[in-house]
Structures are given as C-alpha cells and as structure tokens.
Amino acid sequence: MAKTSYWLMKSEPDVYPFERLVKEKKTAWEGVRNFEARNNLRAMAVGDLAFFYHSNIGKEIVGVMRVSKAAYPDPSAKGEDWSVVEVEPVKALATPVTLAAIKADPALKDLQLLRRSRLSVVPVSAEHWKRVLGLAKTKV
DNA sequence: GCCAACGTTGGC
C-alpha cells in the first residue's frame, strides 16, 4: 500500500459546492485546464485525501474528500489531453478554515494554496495537512 | 468591479 498523499482542490461554491458532493456521493473533478493542475491530478492515487476549498465565495477549506478513482480522460474535453479524477466526500470540517486563518498561521505560510494561489489543484504536505485539520478541529 | 499574478499563445 502506497503512502497516502494529500491535496487541495478548489471549486467556486456557486459552481460546485462541497454540499453537492456530499449529496451526490461522488463526482468526476472536471474542467481542469491547466497543465500543472492536470499533472497533479495524474499524480493522485486511489485513497489519497484532499481538502475541498471554496474559492471566491467563502474562501475557506470546508471539507475533506477521498480519491476514489485515479486519473482518466476528461469526458468534458473529448479529443484533448485533459484528465479528471473521481472523488467522494469524507466529511465536512467541524470548523471551516478560512484563507485569513491560513494566512495568519506562520506554520502554514508555505502552503501551496498561498504560494500558488491561481493553481486549482495543489499538493499539501503531511505536516500542513495535520495542521489544517487541527485548526478545523476535525479528525479524519 | 478592479487589479495583480501568472499561464498560454503567437509573432518574429
């Protein structure tokens, strides 16, 4: 069993909020049109965990999800070289972790969310993962 | 609604 990797994926809540993922039980993470984000998707393995971040509205990490199917061609981009993964909800955070809270925490200053703010799929280190869960008062 | 950051595209 390979070591679990951690990620953070962004969605605008008026396009696809975490609550909808909870309701639908799983979704294909479509629409990534950035090479680096795509490569991150392709690096994911089944069982990897990811934070669900609401961009623009909310600007906070609201939940945790699990990769349930590894990368395969994006059905919304036929004939083009894009990928999606399938994810399923794990749980909502007891306390959402806001962007402001992340910025205010020196331990999280190197979080890729801050350093690469425009990238929609970024890796998260195990240390940062634990730290964010601590702030969220949530166990996974 | 504005603007900064930055990835992508296309001309040379």
Place this chain on the structure above:
DNA sequence: GCCAACGTTGGC
C-alpha cells in the same frame, strides 16, 4: 526560442 499580448483566476 524569446517575449509581448492576451485571457483567466481569485483576492480584495
């Protein structure tokens, strides 16, 4: 292969 122009993302 460089670089300017352009488009998109996302915070404020």
